[in-house]
Amino acid sequence: MKNFKRILLALVLWAASVSAQVAVIANKDVPMDSLNKAQLRDFYSYEMKQWDKRVPIAVVDLKLPGEAKEAFYKFLGITASRMKSLWLKKMLMGEGSEPLAVKSEEEMVQKVAVTSGALGFVSLSKITPEVKTLLIIAQNEKEP
Amino acid sequence: MSFRNLKLGAKQLLGFGVILVLMASANIFSSNRMKAVKTEIDEVAQSRLPRALVIAELKRSTLDLRINQLQYALAADAFSKQAQADLMGDLLDRINKNIEAYDSLKTEALNRQAYSAAEARAYSAFGEKWLNYQDSTFALLRLLRANKMSEALALLNGEARQVFEDFSADLGALVEITQKDSQAGAERAEGVYLSTRGVNTTLLAVTIIVSVLFAAGLTRFIVVPVRLLASAADTVARGNLTVQLGVNSEDEIGQLARSFNQMTASLREARARMEQQAAELQANNTELQRTMHRLQQTQTQLVQSEKMASLGQLTAGIAHEINNPINFMASNVGPLKRDLVDLFAVLSQYENVVRDHKLQTVFAEVETLKRQLDYGFLVEEIDKLLEGIEEGARRTTEIVRGLRNFSRLDEEGQKLANVNQGLDATLLMLKHQLKNRIEVIRDYQSFPDLLCYPGKLNQAFLNILSNASQAIKGEGKIFIKTSYDGEIVTVSIKDTGVGMSAEVKQRIFEPFFTTKDVGEGTGLGLSITYGIIEDHDGNIEVYSAPGQGTEFVITLPARR
Numbered sequence: 115m116k117n118f119k120r121i122l123l124a125l126v127l128w129a130a131s132v133s134a135q136v137a138v139i140a141n142k143d144v145p146m147d148s149l150n151k152a153q154l155r156d157f158y159s160y161e162m163k164q165w166d167k168r169v170p171i172a173v174v175d176l177k178l179p180g181e182a183k184e185a186f187y188k189f190l191g192i193t194a195s196r197m198k199s200l201w202l203k204k205m206l207m208g209e210g211s212e213p214l215a216v217k218s219e220e221e222m223v224q225k226v227a228v229t230s231g232a233l234g235f236v237s238l239s240k241i242t243p244e245v246k247t248l249l250i251i252a253q254n255e256k257e258p
Numbered sequence: 259m260s261f262r263n264l265k266l267g268a269k270q271l272l273g274f275g276v277i278l279v280l281m282a283s284a285n286i287f288s289s290n291r292m293k294a295v296k297t298e299i300d301e302v303a304q305s306r307l308p309r310a311l312v313i314a315e316l317k318r319s320t321l322d323l324r325i326n327q328l329q330y331a332l333a334a335d336a337f338s339k340q341a342q343a344d345l346m347g348d349l350l351d352r353i354n355k356n357i358e359a360y361d362s363l364k365t366e367a368l369n370r371q372a373y374s375a376a377e378a379r380a381y382s383a384f385g386e387k388w389l390n391y392q393d394s395t396f397a398l399l400r401l402l403r404a405n406k407m408s409e410a411l412a413l414l415n416g417e418a419r420q421v422f423e424d425f426s427a428d429l430g431a432l433v434e435i436t437q438k439d440s441q442a443g444a445e446r447a448e449g450v451y452l453s454t455r456g457v458n459t460t461l462l463a464v465t466i467i468v469s470v471l472f473a474a475g476l477t478r479f480i481v482v483p484v485r486l487l488a489s490a491a492d493t494v495a496r497g498n499l500t501v502q503l504g505v506n507s508e509d510e511i512g513q514l515a516r517s518f519n520q521m522t523a524s525l526r527e528a529r530a531r532m533e534q535q536a537a538e539l540q541a542n543n544t545e546l547q548r549t550m551h552r553l554q555q556t557q558t559q560l561v562q563s564e565k566m567a568s569l570g571q572l573t574a575g576i577a578h579e580i581n582n583p584i585n586f587m588a589s590n591v592g593p594l595k596r597d598l599v600d601l602f603a604v605l606s607q608y609e610n611v612v613r614d615h616k617l618q619t620v621f622a623e624v625e626t627l628k629r630q631l632d633y634g635f636l637v638e639e640i641d642k643l644l645e646g647i648e649e650g651a652r653r654t655t656e657i658v659r660g661l662r663n664f665s666r667l668d669e670e671g672q673k674l675a676n677v678n679q680g681l682d683a684t685l686l687m688l689k690h691q692l693k694n695r696i697e698v699i700r701d702y703q704s705f706p707d708l709l710c711y712p713g714k715l716n717q718a719f720l721n722i723l724s725n726a727s728q729a730i731k732g733e734g735k736i737f738i739k740t741s742y743d744g745e746i747v748t749v750s751i752k753d754t755g756v757g758m759s760a761e762v763k764q765r766i767f768e769p770f771f772t773t774k775d776v777g778e779g780t781g782l783g784l785s786i787t788y789g790i791i792e793d794h795d796g797n798i799e800v801y802s803a804p805g806q807g808t809e810f811v812i813t814l815p816a817r818r
Contacts, residue, residue: 199350
């Protein structure tokens, strides 16, 4: 019975991870076509503040919790709380600015599409041609 | 195969095995239960309490953050503002570290399925509110950056405060939950411990009972039989070989008992054989002693006969030498008497002539001489003297005859001899001892001459008679009786002497046994006698008691 429950749980998580395939998206004006994990982390935490000398990075965060957000933060290896603290610390040092907050993935896509230098994430299914996809996070290794 | 038939080792093994199984089951049971207790305690000690600590730390840090934010907002100068900003960064780090520590503890607890739904709910509520609080901090920083002081303070005392109080409440709930769960765990652990202790006590009691039973069994199967064996061995050691042990087990004790039985049986056999051998040995020994006794007698007799042979020769010589002169005397006394009668007749005739012829005056001088010499007495005295000589000669002749009779010792080989005459000759030898003191009463039956060693037989009689005379202190009697039934001659010599004790009677025939003072007796007499009678294939018996005299009865087979 216990094993059955475990198998069921694993199946559900696997299904979730499959459905929660997340894409890192950016405004079309960013000068990069792809990102690796380290770059993504540096850019998203304002460790790097600009795409290049012309275009500053504008981080967009999903305000409410959800599968996409969870998968994204897991991929980064950082908690949402920690990420928020990092942003706050940057602000306290006068180096960064508050990320743009959106309330839904649809709004995220819109916001990234219209904001110069915007960097965000969204479920793979929500992508529109208005944004540039830099990285697809296929989370197969699931952690309960 | 019953328990009784098991070897001792198997019995012990079985007993110890049962005890071991009991102890092992008690141990396994309690170790399992203790594992459960340990799990509970570990859960409390390594997860719940650390979580509670982390939560407490979180509560403190968030409170610090709240104060810090107020101070940051109210900071008068750039320097203190920067200090508060640095502190806020540190506090945020600390809070995140605590959150991450809690998350890792939570993940482990989830893996162990030891994370309660209530705690999960409270924590996720806190998580959301905390994120909201950080959002409000963004707003705060934004307002302060825009120098909207009053709005910033309004935010701090309004929305931010509300969120803070909310998640503080959540943290309080979390602490309470972890405490309650810890309490419950401790109680469960205690419950398990108590029930385990109960079961263990029961198992211990059972183990003790089984051990006692096992010890009793050991006693029953080892100690009791060994004690029986020991007492049986003791009995055997005291010489009772009839002991047999009942064998009712197949173990070593049983084997021992069987071996013991075999041993006693062998011992019995051996002892019987030994006793038989001892009896044979005894018989042989008796035979040997008898032979030796005969040998000694023979030796003694040899010595004695040698001695007596010499004595006999001497006696014979003396007898012969005395015989001639005594013959002169005996044969001359008669003629001398006759001659003296003739001489006195002549003298008497002289007196008649003197008286008839009145020649008294002429022979006055003769008469005077006669008176002077007491002639009448003289004549009478000559008669008496002659009678004395005659008597002496007769007695001397008699002695010589006795000596010659006795000295038949030196005669070689057996001769026909008259036993009664032999007895008389021996009595003659003893005449001076008996004299008037002892009366000899003879009761002879006449019978034919016996083929014998007459000298030796006489010596045997002499020894007995001599002892008889010596046994009679003062006056007494000796009865000598002979009889003949056609085959056996019986000679009985009985005295009225002092008699002898049974001890003395048993030993009188032993050589050199004597009751006389040293130097008075050789202790050979009766043993020689015994030997002599044996030489004649005869028998000698003695009947005596102290104060009742002694009787020797000699029986001799008549051979011709």
